[in-house]
Amino acid sequence: MTTVTAPPPVTHAPATLPGPGPRPRRGRAAAGLQGWLYALPTALFVGFLFIAPVLLVLRMSASDWKLFTGDNGWNLPVNFENVTSNRFFVSSILFTLQYTAIATVLLMVLGLGLALLVQESTRWKSFLRTAILVPSALGLASASLLFYALYSPQSSPFNPILRWLGVTDSSVSFLGTPSAALWSTVALIVWRFAGFYMLLLLVGLQRIPGDVYEAARIDGATWWQTFRGITLPLLKPSISLALILCVTGSLLAFDQFYILTKGGPDNSTITVVQLIYNQAFSGQNNLGRAAALSVIVLGALILINALQFKGLKSEDQ
């Protein structure tokens, strides 16, 4: 196959290029074409899987587009008005931000702590790394279902244990109140993702040269001084990546809440994406409104990520 496709450039070149000198236009065009061909798979990939869907979502957000009947024509800005006046619009944004703040702080601190813990070469290093990383191998939906069983009073092993320990007489309702539902979900997320962020930060930690630490030790730096002066600054690229992943992932939280709480109790755990889902499939069956909300979320995410990048860049300077 390669022998068939390779010859043309070779045979073309001598015909138009008698000797050394500036590359003629046709050759440049061929090289340009070649460049385009190399870029084509990626361009197609991005075009079909990102740009086209985004354009479609923009089109839907400006149309009266129902789940069952499809497009019923333009209606800008009705969808945006309906979505922003939805009774859960503000509360879902506030809840999503609250959840993002809690999850990000916990995951970053815990991820870094665990990375520092397993970085040192001890006898238990491999065991600890594996044990902490194992939950990351589980799909989020599977992990959520597992925790649903753990939290459900009918199957939970926690309540018998708590009763046996004498902590409580009645059973604890892990998902029964708004704050219990939030923290129970956060517990699941921390369990599921701490290992992942540990790994991410561990890679960064191991890229810091040992000489720098050696020099600090010779200079008599304390552990805290070393951590603040060397580890944190040199770990910044990894922290930035972890932070962006964590914030974006948390702002788009859906699976865990959908499985554990379905937005309840009393609509207290409706995230923005859950609201998008509700608009599209649960009752409203209105894809236009769901798309309008998606556009708002997309805009917010671009803004937040841009701010994060800008903040991290300015710190670098």
Next chain:
Amino acid sequence: MKVWKRRRIAGAVAAVIATSMTLAACGGSTGGAAGSTSAPATAGSSGASGSASGGAGAAADQGVDDGTTLTLWTRAPLEKQAKALVEAYNGSHQNQVELTVVPNDDYVAKVGAAAGSGQLPDLFGADIVYVPNWASQGLYADLTDRIAGLPYADTLNKGHIDAGTVDGQKFVLPFVLDLSVMMYNKTLYSEAGLDPEKGPATLAEFADQATKIAALKKPGVSGTYFGGNCGGCLVFTWFPMVWASGEEVMNADGTESLLGGSAAQQVYSTYKTLNDDGVIGDGARDETGATWVAGFQSGNVGVMPYPATLLATASESVDVGVSALPGVDGGGSTFVGGDGLGISKDSKSGEQAWNFLAWLTSDAAQVDVLAKGGDVVSRSDLANNEYAAKDPRLVLINEIAGKGKTPVALNFQSAFNASDSPWLTLVRNAVYGGDSSVEADNTAITSVLAQQ
């Protein structure tokens, strides 16, 4: 559409010719196989395996059975019944139905996506409360004439047929009926000194009996249980208590909520008292419906409104007693739920799909598959069938099927079933809240129901 119309005309002409041949067979079938009509009855019920004349009869009255592969979607709660029906049909017909069972929570999204892209399967079921909406949005093909042509059309479950009727056109047939009934654990009743042969006849008796079971203080055992965070479960189990009390839950058009009525208030306050007294099992408050039947099935709940389709499953582990869902002062009713089944707008095999639908309502499917499997039949003339007769509980369930209702509202899903529905807010405020906000919450339901 043109092909569909031509086929319908051809089908109608053939139906006239064939009606005289098949009417005798259907008339004779209720009386059993004996008598001079037994031969055609057998040919009619077995479908494809009949003689040349039998085949023509089947083609005329019951669509076409020519070995076409049909696709059918249903949701997971009806998997057992759907599988049994499809297996029986495939075993006796040339047409073959490919069944796809979709998780309950994903079903609306899957149907919606397929409807938008014109890729609905030949046949698909819908939770009967969604049927009015889906039918009015044009997802189903019109079956008015075909249903009218069924010799037993008048006996088909009225609730399902009404829910599938939009502007006088009929779109679905009952696929599987799911009724809500009161189920109680006879063993626990005996232990609590209650009569194990007598379920609660009034709302107060229900509360009293549940309280006595809870008073046993057996570890893990509760008096009753319910889906406190599951709008669909609450509709299914509480609406009948209002109906049994002689009141309505909505106006006839399904545009106004009447759930602030006195009977409804009695239901809420009964559950509030049961909750305050610790009679309701742990976890009911955050029960989203995923495990709402589990406690009873494992023998840990005394008495609770329960789906009749799960009687056979529950009976494997519990000695189950059954009674109708009572009203405030007695009476009995049920929510005739389950799924309707229709031919999709996208089906290219309408004749063949009708063959399945016609068979679905035949004696062969209703008695030999559904009743045999312990399920409710959707034809009132078959209520006292040989299988039901063996189990008085099934006789009772079949009887109350006629007394029950299927609420019809275009916005049923957003008003009641959705996780953020105002109905769920009403119930949670009434049972778990401090102040009564029933009237305001009832108005919120009305505003959703009235949306165009």
